[in-house]
Structure formats: C-alpha cells, structure tokens
Amino acid sequence: MARPKPGQKTVLVTGCTPGGIGHSICLEYHRRGLHVIATARRPEVLSELAELGMSTVALDVTDAESIKRAHDEIAEINGGKLDILVNNAGRTHTHPALDISLPDVRATFETNVFSIMAMVQAFIDQLITARGLIINISSLSSISPYLFGSVYCASKAAVCAYSRTLRLELAPFGVRVMVSMTGTVKSNTASQGHRTLPENSLYQRVKHIFEWRLVFSQNNDTMDTTTFAKRLVADSLRPERPGWLRSLFGRPDWFWYGGLARSAWFGHTLGEWVVDLGSWNKFRMPEIIKLIGEDPAQKKRK
Numbered sequence: 001m002a003r004p005k006p007g008q009k010t011v012l013v014t015g016c017t018p019g020g021i022g023h024s025i026c027l028e029y030h031r032r033g034l035h036v037i038a039t040a041r042r043p044e045v046l047s048e049l050a051e052l053g054m055s056t057v058a059l060d061v062t063d064a065e066s067i068k069r070a071h072d073e074i075a076e077i078n079g080g081k082l083d084i085l086v087n088n089a090g091r092t093h094t095h096p097a098l099d100i101s102l103p104d105v106r107a108t109f110e111t112n113v114f115s116i117m118a119m120v121q122a123f124i125d126q127l128i129t130a131r132g133l134i135i136n137i138s139s140l141s142s143i144s145p146y147l148f149g150s151v152y153c154a155s156k157a158a159v160c161a162y163s164r165t166l167r168l169e170l171a172p173f174g175v176r177v178m179v180s181m182t183g184t185v186k187s188n189t190a191s192q193g194h195r196t197l198p199e200n201s202l203y204q205r206v207k208h209i210f211e212w213r214l215v216f217s218q219n220n221d222t223m224d225t226t227t228f229a230k231r232l233v234a235d236s237l238r239p240e241r242p243g244w245l246r247s248l249f250g251r252p253d254w255f256w257y258g259g260l261a262r263s264a265w266f267g268h269t270l271g272e273w274v275v276d277l278g279s280w281n282k283f284r285m286p287e288i289i290k291l292i293g294e295d296p297a298q299k300k301r302k
C-alpha cells in the first residue's frame with residue numbers, strides 16, 4: 001500500500017468511482033503533490049488510482065463498521081494525521097414529493113447527510129492533529145427549488161446548515177469547514193437507477209418533463225468534471241485569510257462553481273424571489289400548469 005512521504009499532506013476523498021467528481025478530485029490533489037487516500041464502496045473501481053500511487057481503501061459511508069475499519073486502516077497509512085477530508089459520496093433523488101417512498105428517502109439521507117456526520121465524528125482525531133480542512137459537497141439545489149428534487153434539495157440543504165454550525169464548533173480546534181455549492185457537473189449521476197412515476201401519479205401528464213428533469217444536471221450548462229475539480233482543489237489550497245476577506249482572497253468557506261453556479265449565486269445574493277422566479281421558468285412551470293390543468297380529473301375539481 002502506498003504511503004505519504006515525510007511532510008506530505010494527506011487527503012481522503014469518499015465516493016471515487018471513475019467518471020464522477022470524487023475521482024477527478026483525487027487526480028487533481030495527486031497532481032498538486034498531496035498524498036491521496038481514495039475510497040469507494042466497490043474498491044475494485046479504484047485500481048487506476050492505485051496504479052498512480054494513491055492509497056485506496058474500501059469505504060461504504062453508510063456503514064458504521066466500514067467507517068471504523070477505514071479509519072483504522074487510514075491511521076496506519078497517514079500516521080493519524082489527515083489534512084483534508086472531502087465528503088463527496090452522494091446519491092441523487094428525483095421523484096415528485098407526492099410519489100416518494102420513505103425508505104428511499106431515508107436511504108438518500110443516510111448517504112447524503114448522516115454519512116457526513118459519521119465521517120466527521122470518526123476522522124476528527126486525525127483532522128485535529130493536522131489542523132485540517134473538511135470539504136462537504138453540497139449543491140445549488142440547497143438554495144434553489146429543483147423541480148421533482150424536493151428530497152435531494154432537503155438533503156443538500158441539511159449539509160449546508162450542518163456545515164455552517166460545524167464550522168463554529170470546530171474553530172477552537174483549528175479545523176476548518178468548506179462547502180461546495182456545486183452546479184451542474186458531468187458525472188455518472190444520470191446513469192444511476194432512475195425512479196419512475198407510479199401509474200397513478202398526478203404528474204403522468206407531464207411524464208416527459210419528469211424524464212427531462214431526470215438528466216437535467218447533465219444537459220444544462222454542464223461543466224466537465226476536470227475543470228470543476230481543478231478549481232475546487234486550487235481554492236481549497238489557497239491561504240487562510242481572516243473574516244470576510246477569506247472568500248475574496250483566500251480559501252473560501254463557500255465555493256460556488258459548476259454550471260449555473262454563477263447565476264444561482266447572483267440570484268441568491270439579490271434575494272430568494274429571484275431564484276424562485278428563475279426556477280419557475282427554468283423548470284417549465286407554465287407548461288406543467290397548462291398540461292395538468294387540461295386533465296379532466298383536475299378540471300372536475302375546479
């Protein structure tokens with residue numbers, strides 16, 4: 001197993017399957033001279049990264065035993081000192097709020113939210129030793145309505161709220177927290193098992209819009225994974241600056257990047273109504289209201 005050289009910084013990344021954001025983040029930290037510990041729940045997908053000299057470790061972020069095993073294995077690799085933890089593993093969840101199944105929702109929260117809490121608790125000893133940095137991968141959907149993505153939005157908003165308070169609580173220990181407000185980025189997310197509309201869904205008349213939405217992140221201003229990773233890594237390695245100067249001249253607490261990130265940031269800065277209005281048009285609400293309004297069952301209710 002590859003080991004860091006003396007004095008070399010270490011970074012642990014979750015969810016490093018080729019084609020996804022985590023994989024590109026590993027390549028970029030490696031290129032910048034850090035020792036990368038790449039992890040995945042299916043460790044066989046990490047062989048290419050191992051060949052490049054990275055350490056590779058099996059890790060299912062929803063499994064407490066797997067986290068414990070990975071923690072101990074990684075302590076052997078890095079001597080108990082971790083400079084950067086990137087909580088990247090995640091899953092998408094596109095389904096109308098009226099059609100969700102709660103076990104499925106719980107599984108999404110396990111992967112997108114509770115796993116991050118568990119990883120922080122498990123690795124905080126190594127992070128404090130390094131006075132390290134935690135990077136949590138959130139999404140623009142945490143601040144904007146993402147049609148048929150209520151569960152995903154809620155999970156990513158939870159990551160933002162959690163990270164914001166975590167930042168305060170870890171400050172006395174010198175551990176910093178950065179959140180990626182990720183825009184649309186090319187990845188495997190669109191090839192994950194898609195949910196379907198139930199036969200009795202109230203949205204059957206706009207099934208084509210639901211299907212368009214399933215792959216939205218891969219077809220709208222989508223940034224390539226390498227470009228995204230290069231900027232995230234570069235920004236995470238910028239010097240620490242005090243107070244509000246930080247985001248302008250140093251490592252930002254909030255990293256806004258990826259397709260549509262600039263306009264989302266701008267709208268968010270101007271006010272919530274701007275984002276709501278943008279989403280209303282982007283997600284074809286006039287068309288949806290017209291088509292559902294033409295449904296005889298809905299007409300009868302009027």
Ligand SMILES: NC(=O)c1ccc[n+]([C@@H]2O[C@H](COP(=O)([O-])OP(=O)(O)OC[C@H]3O[C@@H](n4cnc5c(N)ncnc54)[C@H](OP(=O)(O)O)[C@@H]3O)[C@@H](O)[C@H]2O)c1
Pocket residue numbers: 014015016017019020021022040041042059060061062088089090091092111137138139140182183184185186187188189192217218
């Ligand atoms: N792509 C975008 O437009 C976009 C936008 C905003 C935010 N994000 C966020 O970016 C992060 C990376 O996603 P991506 O777009 O690169 O999608 P992706 O290609 O599907 O990558 C997701 C990664 O998470 C892993 N994962 C899922 N459940 C896991 C578990 N229980 N334990 C360990 N690993 C697990 C997946 O492993 P398997 O290959 O084994 O499934 C995969 O490696 C996610 O947090 C996502 O929500 C992406």
